[in-house]
Amino acid sequence: MNTVVTLAKKDIKVLLRDKFAMFWIVIFPLGYAVFFGTVFGDSGGPRAGMYVALVDEDGSAYSQAVMEQLAAHDAVLVDAEESGALLNRSLDEARELVQKGQRTAYLRLPAGFGENPYALFGGASGDGPQLELGIDPGRQAEAGMLQGVVMETVFGALQERMLDTDTVLADLGEAQLSLAEADDVDPTQKFVLTTFLSALKGFVSAFDMGQLGLGTSDDADGADATVGGFGAPLAVVDVTRQRDGEPRSPYDITMPQGAVWGLLSVALGFGITLVRERSSGTLVRLRMAPVSHAQLLGGKALACFTCCVGSMVLAILFGTVVLGLRVDRPDLLVLAMFSTAIAFTGLMMTVSVMGKTEAAVAGSSWGLTMPFAMIGGGMIPLMFMPEWLQDISVVSPVRWAIISLEGAIWRDFGWADMATPSLVLIGFGAGFFALGVFIFRRTGG
């Protein structure tokens, strides 16, 4: 066992020093996932805009103004009726859409929202009606952005309202009235506020607010900063997305694809080093040491297996940290990575006997692995393939590797669903390995 580990460590070290191989194993797969993920993403993915369902329970002119401001925002998409009017949904309907992932979030404007627009300013929280944003807790980036956008639009609508002097005067009168009626306010404070409101009222009637420079400013940053300052008038409600086995982002598709390219590079890389060892004499030298045939191949296999797992872990880590990939079933992912690594380790063994020289192996092995990659969904995602091609793809280990990785990441697989791809992959691995060893021995190791 020590011998096998020593040999495996040696092989991994040699591979890590091969810059060319490392490019194909590390950089290329990540680049592939990012590049194609971004290309897909620009056509209708979440990056194109946040799709918001509107729930207007208030029905006031003010709530209408807020929704129109939101609809006009660049980063937001909302539904409109054929007439062009904004589509108003029930809360249940909107929540379901978000759960299904068909809308990024819903915005609820509760009844009474328009009656008290200044509740945003420091009214005891929970007191006045609040806006409600329903979104999946996993979508943190989008949630943050949406909060900013909503606050921005609310202030935008409020500004518009304040430009209308009559409305402001009415509002101030209302405020005075409610202040006079309130009996839970300290008399001194009441006096100060009443005086202030009277003064303000006189001030507003003497000037035209429009001349004060309160034009429409679209300063998103300012709006964002305001959110914290006014006692969180916007409530964020968790609406957990249902796991329905649909890809959540294009990276759900391109990341497993990229990972499989990395695996092919690992298999080819080790296959070629085995041939190099044969032709350079180090293989014979190892056999002169107390190393058996089985240990030699065991070392190669262990090294290849380790690097397969390593490259997958790297890809998935990169995906989760940088691309926002989420793994639904980490336990199934372990099984998927294990069986995938076995399949590609077997492939390595077959690749290594596909020629006598490095160049011959490099050439003929691409001839074997490229069709595997092409029909197995390494280039065109499986779901976009015509059905007959999907049927053919069962002969490609690439297909099963992608399915098992996707199964654990987003396909909503259970243990039973994972059994088939895992067994097929392990079978592929065993078959390829046996074939490789058979030829290896025949041609005199």
Add this chain to the structure above:
Amino acid sequence: MIDVTSLAKSYGDLRAVDDVSFCVNRGEAFGLLGPNGAGKSTTIHLLAGVIAPDRGKVRLDGADPQEAIVRTRLGVSPQELAIYEELTGEENLRIFAALYGLRGDALVERVHWALDFAGLTDRRKDRAAKYSGGMKRRLNLACAVVHDPELLICDEPTVGVDPQSRNHIFESIEALRASGTTLIYTTHYMSEAQRLCDRVAIMDHGKLLAADTVDALIEAHGGSSLVLAEFDEPPPADAQLPGTLDGTQLRVDSDKPFELAAELGRGPHRVRSLRVERPDLEKVFLQLTGRSLRDS
């Protein structure tokens, strides 16, 4: 220590090793001398258990080196460089030390020793790819001795090496010899065999033609010595001289070269120079094969 009996290995029709038998005693230095293609490397591969013989057997103290564990006692420096160029000299040595079962402090100590042995201590952190040809050869040899083997097998360790490295290699092998390591050494340079080996086997076309001490080989197969004389003036045609005369040059084969030389010196013709050539392994090879070692 090593017993080789009726060893044979063919590649297709080619008999690379053909009925070879010899034995090597503990502490002895045994040379395999022969031209390229004689079958030396094939014999080494059979000794090291890398390939299986068609017939015959190899025994190391009674055990078969085709069993991995037996090979722990061997150190082999193959003719082809067999080091990992992507790795440093030190890493190469560590791998081979570990493969031969060294661990921990013992491994570190032996790796240091081997780096010193190869004169690579200063360059130990450099990748082998950056080494000169001679340094790679030295590393190749160091990898064979890092585990302190009882028996060291060197297959043409000085081929294609600059004179300085060649000397270094030669001296380090002599040092190992002095410390009691048994040695099997193949070469097509007879001078190396003559200088280093207690006994030498002459090999050609897969066959072992003779095996003995250098002196005994020369005694048995070297034939007579050669006496070369050059006269001041060409002797007359009727002069009573042995051998063949060519102008002022005389060549004589003789079993008693020094007596003949003395006689020529006393003779009637004035001798300008006189040379005696004792037979060497080259002559032995010529005698045994009808070909010169250098030409083949």
